[in-house]
Structure formats: structure tokens, C-alpha cells
Amino acid sequence: MMNQQIYASIITIGDELLIGQTIDTNSAWMAQELNKIGVWVKRRVAVGDKREDIWQALDEESEHAQIILLTGGLGPTADDITKPLLCDYFGGKMIMDENVLQHVTAIFRKLNRPMIDRNIKQAEVPDVCTVLMNKRGTAPGMLFRKGNCIYVSMPGVPHEMKGLMQDKVLPLLQKDFHLPFILHRTLLTAGVGESFLADKINEWEIALPAHIKLAYLPNYGMVRLRLTSTGNDEKKLSQELDEQFTELQQQVAEHMVINEDITLEEALGKLLLSKNQTMATAESCSGGYIAHLLTSIPGSSVYFKGTVVAYAYDVKEDVLGVNHETLEVKGAVSEETVREMLTGLLNTTTADYGIATSGVMGPGGGTTDKPVGTVWVAVGTREKAIAKKLYFRFDRLKNIELTAAHAMLLLYRFIKGDNLN
Structure with a gap:
């Protein structure tokens, strides 16, 4: 069976993102993890705590991707509007999830802190979602299906989002979709500009197979060169990519520092x-x-x-x-x-x-x-x-x-x- 190219959109929610009070590191991390399993992130969108803007983003992103991932807006305060909005968007009603309630109660008992109504409401979820238990916090993740799309809402707290992605979301996506392989090889050069490198390896780059792409990633005196290949035969892709990567290293040998994608x-x-x-x-x-x-x-x-x-x-x-x-x-x-x-x-x-x-x-x-x-x-x-x-x-x-x-x-x-x- 041929693996279909699957696209994802990431929607990050919160006024703090738009005014620069909080830097969005979530979408960058999520994009990296999605790419590892063969999912291309097509768009990343940041919206504020405004109902109509979130609703519009959901409509628009479903036209571009089969997977829509949301982070933020799941807290216990009045500005956290994502959960009730999703309930309306998918035509559900709010119910108390007993498993989530037990989990939240256990957290507060362990911390020796009293629970108030706002904390209890964290266990309320739309009845049309699949609950994804958040082991690292009180706000559960929620999975919805509509048409050909999967929507997953997660907390904006990076530590909690990463736990849900690793434990629940990524395995689920790999099970739901026939994903292609996306392989990379990266090296770092220093002391030479992007334009000079491009001129130096121009003929070699032109001769690359159509399914292997070269990206230039400059950063103040250093340039990373990344080869990317996409396809269904992982072994064949890896062999081809290794051969081209060996040639690339020879092309830029005098400027190369590291032939790994590490810091x-x-x-x-x-x-x-x-x-x-x-x-x-x-x-x-x-x-x-x-x-x-x-x-x-x-x-x-x-x-x-x-x-x-x-x-x-x-x-x-x-x-x-x-x-x-x-x-x-x-x-x-x-x-x-x-x-x-x-x-x-x-x-x-x-x-x-x-x-x-x-x-x-x-x-x-x-x-x-x-x-x-x-x-x-x-x-x-x-x-x-x-x-x-x-x-x-x-x-x-x-x-x-x-x-x-x-x-x-x-x-x-x-x-x-x-x-x-």
C-alpha cells in the first residue's frame, strides 16, 4: 500500500502569544516530532483568546490538513475558552469524566491542597471527544473526529503537552494513518556564507534526485545544510540519502564542522x-x-x-x-x-x-x-x-x-x- 502524504496544522491559542509575553516553543517542538513519524506540518497559526478567531482557525485549517493540533486555553480561569468552544464546534454537551475527576482529586490530595469548583470543572469534557489522560497535569487532552480530520486539543504548558504527544497523540497518529518515511541528514559549516556555499555546490545540488531536497539554514557565521528525502521504502531512502550525504561532505569538507544534527x-x-x-x-x-x-x-x-x-x-x-x-x-x-x-x-x-x-x-x-x-x-x-x-x-x-x-x-x-x- 502506498503511504499517503499527511499534513498537519498547529494552532496555538492565547493572547500572551500574540503580544509576545510568551514565546511559542510548543509548535516548533511538535513540528519536529511530527516530522519524525512522517507528518509534514503545513501551517502554524497563533490566535488569541477570542472565540470567533479560534472557530475560524479550525474551519480554515481543516481545508489544508488532515491533522489539527491545538494547544492552550484549557486552564480553569475565565480566559480559557477552548474547551467550551470545542464542545459547541463539534456539537456536544459538557459532562463530568469520572476518570479525570479521580486523577485531578489525586493530584490535589498529593499536594495537600483543597479543591475548589474551578478545579473540579477541569474534569468536564465534551461528550463527543475521546479523553486523553494528562499524567502531568489536571487538564485532559481531547480528541475529536470530523470528516477526514482528526483534531487534538492539549494544554499549553509545554511539559504537559509533550507528555500527551509522546504517550498518546503520536502513537495514535501512527496507527490511524499510513505514513511515508521522512529522513534527514544534516551537517554544520562555519566561516563561510550561505551564498558562497550555494555557488560552490550548485552543480551537485542541481543533479540531486527529485525526491531529495537540500535546505540552507544560516545562523550568523554558521550554516547548516540539511538533506531531506521522502518515500515509502525506508531502507532504499536511507541508502540513497547516505550516498548523497557523503558526497555533500566531500563538497564542503574545508568548511564542515559537524556531520550530525546536534547542537x-x-x-x-x-x-x-x-x-x-x-x-x-x-x-x-x-x-x-x-x-x-x-x-x-x-x-x-x-x-x-x-x-x-x-x-x-x-x-x-x-x-x-x-x-x-x-x-x-x-x-x-x-x-x-x-x-x-x-x-x-x-x-x-x-x-x-x-x-x-x-x-x-x-x-x-x-x-x-x-x-x-x-x-x-x-x-x-x-x-x-x-x-x-x-x-x-x-x-x-x-x-x-x-x-x-x-x-x-x-x-x-x-x-x-x-x-x-
């Missing part, structure tokens, strides 16, 4: 583990952000020793041993300072490698010779170190993120033995 912090951790070596960080302008990224990886305690957030001059001097004269003459944002920070870090810890950062993140603090976005990074060992001056032109948060990314990339390439001149 820089994961790649750095894997490299350190493979060498049975460790690292630490001394962070000024990045304020511990590099350490945060590294420690977000499970098992990072094996290779990450820790960090010193040396923001002030006296911490740089007293903890890392930076010379007072260096700071006075050269300034905190200088090659000399980051080199001394790195030396002090490696003298203070047992780490094999280190990263040191110092810069001007903005919006203030810049000077004529050191404008906002100027960053010095040093990486290395006790025997050898290199320092590099970087320039970023964005706001404070983005400058911090870019400092972290480029610092980890610099250390990764240093450990690999790449030519960094």
Missing part, C-alpha cells in the same frame, strides 16, 4: 568524551551562558568541571589572577585579559581545556576603539592557547548567544586540531 554544546561534549578530557569556562561578558548550555546536556558532569563568572575587575584579579596592571592598561576587553583569565582558570581547576570571554554586550559601555559587540575569546590548554577578536552587531541577548556559540566552536576546532589562523 554545538552536544558536539563539544561528545568530542571531550571521546578523548576522555575535560573543560571549564571563565566568563565575563557571557555571564555563565556557556556553562548553562553545557550543563543542559545530560551527563555533562563527566567532562565539564565548572565556571567562574568573573564579571567585575576584582573577581578577575582575586579569583582568576588577572594582573591589575593588565586591566588598567589594556582593559577588560583585550587579548591580554582573556589570556590571563584562561591561565587562571586552568590553574584553578583540573580541566584539560578552557574558554575565557570578555566583551561589550551593550546597549551601553562601548567606546571608539571598543564599540558595542566587541568580544575577545581565548581557548586552549596549559601548554597552548589562542585568542580571537570578534565583532557582533545585535542586541545584548543576541550578542551573548553569539559569543557562546563562537567560543564553543573555537574550542571545538582547537581540540580537533583545525587550522585557526
